[in-house]
Amino acid sequence: xxxxxxxxxxxxxxxxxxxxxxxxxxxxxxxxxxxxxxxxxxxxxxxxxxxxxxxxxxxxxxxxxxxxxxxxxxxxxxxxxxxxxxxxxxxxxxxxxxxxxxxxxxxxxxxxxxxxxxxxxxxxxxxxxxxxxxxxxxxxxxxxxxxxxxxxxxxxxxxxxxxxxxxxxxxxxxxxxxxxxxxxxxxxxxxxxxxxxxxxxxxxxxxxxxxxxxxxxxxxxxxxxxxxxxxxxxxxxxxxxxxxxxxxxxxxxxxxxxxxxxxxxxxxxxxxxxxxxxxxxxxxxxxxxxxxxxxxxxxxxxxxxxxxxxxxxxxxxxxxxxxxxxxxxxxxxxxxxxxxxxxxxxxxxxxxxxxxxxxxxxxxxxxxxxxxxxxxxxxxxxxxxxxxxxx
Numbered sequence: 001x002x003x004x005x006x007x008x009x010x011x012x013x014x015x016x017x018x019x020x021x022x023x024x025x026x027x028x029x030x031x032x033x034x035x036x037x038x039x040x041x042x043x044x045x046x047x048x049x050x051x052x053x054x055x056x057x058x059x060x061x062x063x064x065x066x067x068x069x070x071x072x073x074x075x076x077x078x079x080x081x082x083x084x085x086x087x088x089x090x091x092x093x094x095x096x097x098x099x100x101x102x103x104x105x106x107x108x109x110x111x112x113x114x115x116x117x118x119x120x121x122x123x124x125x126x127x128x129x130x131x132x133x134x135x136x137x138x139x140x141x142x143x144x145x146x147x148x149x150x151x152x153x154x155x156x157x158x159x160x161x162x163x164x165x166x167x168x169x170x171x172x173x174x175x176x177x178x179x180x181x182x183x184x185x186x187x188x189x190x191x192x193x194x195x196x197x198x199x200x201x202x203x204x205x206x207x208x209x210x211x212x213x214x215x216x217x218x219x220x221x222x223x224x225x226x227x228x229x230x231x232x233x234x235x236x237x238x239x240x241x242x243x244x245x246x247x248x249x250x251x252x253x254x255x256x257x258x259x260x261x262x263x264x265x266x267x268x269x270x271x272x273x274x275x276x277x278x279x280x281x282x283x284x285x286x287x288x289x290x291x292x293x294x295x296x297x298x299x300x301x302x303x304x305x306x307x308x309x310x311x312x313x314x315x316x317x318x319x320x321x322x323x324x325x326x327x328x329x330x331x332x333x334x335x336x337x338x339x340x341x342x343x344x345x346x347x348x349x350x351x352x353x354x355x356x357x358x359x360x361x362x363x364x365x366x367x368x369x370x371x372x373x374x375x376x377x378x379x380x381x382x383x384x385x386x387x388x389x390x391x
Contacts, residue, residue, distance in 0.1 A: 031347025
């Protein structure tokens with residue numbers, strides 16, 4: 001991949017966008033992408049899981065000047081079914097009423113479905129023949145297939161102008177699987193498989209195997225990116241829809257919301273910890289290899305270890321949806337227009353805040369290691385708390 005995306009004079013070999021799953025919360029990722037595009041940051045590689053996979057396909061499957069329009073088309077369509085709060089009225093409502101209306105909107109999505117996304121199965125799955133798709137899920141996702149075929153140019157994806165990777169889970173083995181446009185042709189069913197969250201959606205059969213939503217195994221594709229990247233200078237923009245850090249719950253609704261946040265953000269913390277541990281091992285390993293006599297340095301095992309020590313620098317800009325005011329455990333299926341707009345605007349604002357932050361990519365000239373930036377934290381009184389090195 002050719003170097004691009006010059007930010008503050010720093011050139012990267014590749015820019016990677018990493019999109020977590022999270023249903024209706026995915027509108028936040030659309031806002032993030034709009035903010036990045038406004039600054040001329042265009043990803044060479046987009047990888048996603050579930051709703052992150054849908055957003056990733058909308059980006060990779062359209063020319064740069066059409067991407068935001070196609071994302072708006074998608075999010076406008078899926079938020080057209082429930083309008084619990086009229087545009088412009090949400091600020092006039094008191095918090096308890098706003099929260100109630102958000103729950104009503106989520107309940108409407110669960111009962112009636114979401115336009116352009118899914119519809120309830122009639123008759124219900126308990127009345128359908130065992131083994132059929134209709135018996136394996138509550139909703140039919142054929143509307144999503146039609147939406148993808150209308151808004152995504154799969155021929156463009158398969159020309160590999162931008163790399164696309166979609167996370168899924170093999171139903172029978174339980175293993176994480178990635179459909180990667182650099183390794184196979186990508187079709188609508190690969191996107192559907194990445195977002196086939198049971199029991200809402202049926203598994204998707206591809207080449208004789210069944211696949212469910214990749215978030216079942218890991219809701220963030222960060223490790224796949226780091227595990228499949230050659231030595232390079234990379235900018236990784238990781239967009240998470242659930243925050244691992246939150247307040248103590250005070251009622252059952254908050255208990256369920258906190259449980260969902262922790263469950264779907266857990267792999268992010270695991271991946272970051274694993275990256276830190278591996279990176280900390282590379283420096284002493286490199287020093288040890290340098291002490292070997294020339295004869296041993298030429299040994300195939302020593303050369304394999306040396307490749308692990310190749311100089312790599314990765315800047316990870318971590319954007320987390322922390323905008324949970326009046327949220328509830330049903331926030332990932334609240335597809336109301338007002339909520340979609342609020343999430344989109346929040347993503348856009350967070351990108352603008354991060355890029356304007358004086359610590360943004362401040363130490364990105366270091367030759368080896370990983371630098372993580374989390375610059376939208378309201379609880380970070382000092383910039384040092386918002387950035388940490390893994391070297």
